Amino acid sequence: MKKEASSLSELGFDADTGAGFFRQVPSCGRDGELTTLRRTERLTKVSVIGAGNVGMAIAQTILTQGLTDEIALVDAEADRVRGEMLDLQHAAAFLPRVRIAAGTDVLGLRASDLAIITVPRERPAASRMGQLRRNVALLREVVPAVAKGSPESLLVVVSNPVDVLAYAAWKLSGFPSSRVIGSGTDLDPARLRCLLAEHLGVGAQDVQAYMVGEHGDGALALWSSVRVGGMPVLSYLQKTHSSFDAEALEGIRRAVVGGAREVIGLKGYTSWAIGYSVAGLARSLLRDQRRVHSVSVLAKGFVPSDVHEVFLSLPARLGRRGVLGVAAELELTGDEEMTLRRSAETLWGYCQELEL
Ligand SMILES: NC(=O)C1=CN([C@@H]2O[C@H](COP(=O)(O)OP(=O)(O)OC[C@H]3O[C@@H](n4cnc5c(N)ncnc54)[C@H](O)[C@@H]3O)[C@@H](O)[C@H]2O)C=CC1
Ligand SMILES: CC(=O)C(=O)O
Numbered sequence: 001m002k003k004e005a006s007s008l009s010e011l012g013f014d015a016d017t018g019a020g021f022f023r024q025v026p027s028c029g030r031d032g033e034l035t036t037l038r039r040t041e042r043l044t045k046v047s048v049i050g051a052g053n054v055g056m057a058i059a060q061t062i063l064t065q066g067l068t069d070e071i072a073l074v075d076a077e078a079d080r081v082r083g084e085m086l087d088l089q090h091a092a093a094f095l096p097r098v099r100i101a102a103g104t105d106v107l108g109l110r111a112s113d114l115a116i117i118t119v120p121r122e123r124p125a126a127s128r129m130g131q132l133r134r135n136v137a138l139l140r141e142v143v144p145a146v147a148k149g150s151p152e153s154l155l156v157v158v159s160n161p162v163d164v165l166a167y168a169a170w171k172l173s174g175f176p177s178s179r180v181i182g183s184g185t186d187l188d189p190a191r192l193r194c195l196l197a198e199h200l201g202v203g204a205q206d207v208q209a210y211m212v213g214e215h216g217d218g219a220l221a222l223w224s225s226v227r228v229g230g231m232p233v234l235s236y237l238q239k240t241h242s243s244f245d246a247e248a249l250e251g252i253r254r255a256v257v258g259g260a261r262e263v264i265g266l267k268g269y270t271s272w273a274i275g276y277s278v279a280g281l282a283r284s285l286l287r288d289q290r291r292v293h294s295v296s297v298l299a300k301g302f303v304p305s306d307v308h309e310v311f312l313s314l315p316a317r318l319g320r321r322g323v324l325g326v327a328a329e330l331e332l333t334g335d336e337e338m339t340l341r342r343s344a345e346t347l348w349g350y351c352q353e354l355e356l
Contacts, residue, residue: 043069044286047112047150049142050119051075051084051102054158057275058116058282063088066096067282072109073102076119106142112150114282117142117169118158121269128161129353135159136168136354143172154285154322157296158183158278162215164350166296166311171356178322181285182296184313185211187277188219189294191259192226195252200228210294212313212330214343216260219313221253224331281318288320292327302326303340308348312340 046068048055052075059071071088075081085102092098109115119138122131139159146153155173157166157180166182173180189209197204208227213220226233263270284291292315299312315327332340 045070045112047072047109047115049074049106049117051081052121053269053271054274055118056084057271058278061275061279062282063095063098065279067286070099074106076104078104106145109146109149112153114154114286115146115150116156116158116278122160132161132164132350135165139165139168139172143169147173155180156183156281163296163311163347167351168354168356177298181323182311183278184215184296185219185294186281187274188256190273190277192221192256195256202228210315212294213340217257218343219257220336220339223249284318290317290319292317297323297326303344310344310347310351312344
């Protein structure tokens with residue numbers, strides 16, 4: 001866009017004042033001054049670090065939902081990120097006005113209200129720990145730079161393994177835990193809701209469900225939270241099915257957590273659902289919606305365990321200051337409590353190995 005703007009300037013258009021078309025209102029200052037003034041008052045900036053499949057799905061959804069005034073895309077691949085920026089800028093005529101910028105240098109990021117981390121893609125590694133170390137090494141570059149340029153920012157980590165990387169981002173940023181959130185299991189119950197909605201012939205938004213714990217295979221379905229139009233599904237099944245079967249529920253849970261693997265097997269990655277999920281988090285955070293999402297938060301004191309500083313997904317109230325509260329009382333069976341405790345122990349093992 002830069003090139004076109006400068007040739008338009010040669011024709012007498014001035015991007016700062018809109019000169020030619022508009023005469024400046026003396027009291028409002030030039031655009032640059034206005035931007036500075038409004039930055040502190042009202043303009044919102046979201047930065048997406050990693051403009052791959054997931055980063056771009058998130059950026060695109062945030063853009064179409066009009067959740068920010070400015071998006072900054074950062075990616076190590078200069079051509080790719082510039083191409084993505086231009087492509088989105090070309091959509092300006094169809095969207096609310098948003099400034100879209102792009103670059104390769106995370107150190108150049110300034111004054112983000114929300115920074116979303118989606119680097120890098122999962123790649124096969126000799127071991128889970130090997131992969132984790134590689135991703136944490138990347139976060140060591142990215143997170144302190146984000147924290148330096150945007151010390152007041154909220155941080156949402158999407159990169160996998162999301163619970164451990166959210167912990168790493170918390171440690172590396174030096175931010176209070178209330179400002180560091182992993183997207184966690186926000187996506188998992190969405191898959192459960194989709195499955196139930198299709199089965200029951202209702203809209204997925206009419207199905208309520210929460211999943212907690214680890215994102216992915218270990219995610220725990222809170223069956224007592226599953227409701228359709230306010231009706232508890234579990235009590236309904238208990239009333240109508242004399243041989244109500246816990247194994248059937250486990251089968252559904254497995255299908256839900258296996259949903260990502262199926263999509264990855266088919267198209268190579270998942271992107272759209274996580275795009276909407278994270279845009280939903282961005283809405284709750286930036287617009288101070290105080291909605292309850294299952295996201296990965298510092299779980300110390302909230303899980304039925306004496307463990308540690310792990311990040312695990314729990315129903316959390318999200319607003320402009322980040323995590324405003326975490327569900328104090330989960331209704332868990334003995335087995336569920338044990339699963340959650342086991343997840344916490346496993347994650348803590350990984351976190352300790354990172355020596356952050
Ligand atoms: N938490 C969740 O529910 C989900 C998490 N994910 C995770 O999101 C992550 C991203 O996945 P994709 O977008 O599919 O991968 P991708 O490979 O398409 O995108 C990653 C991007 O990161 C960029 N990158 C790598 N190193 C960088 C650096 N040092 N600085 C700036 N940019 C850098 C790459 O150039 C690439 O464009 C993965 O870890 C994936 O597992 C994906 C879907 C759901
Ligand atoms: C990849 C992944 O974590 C997901 O789509 O749930």
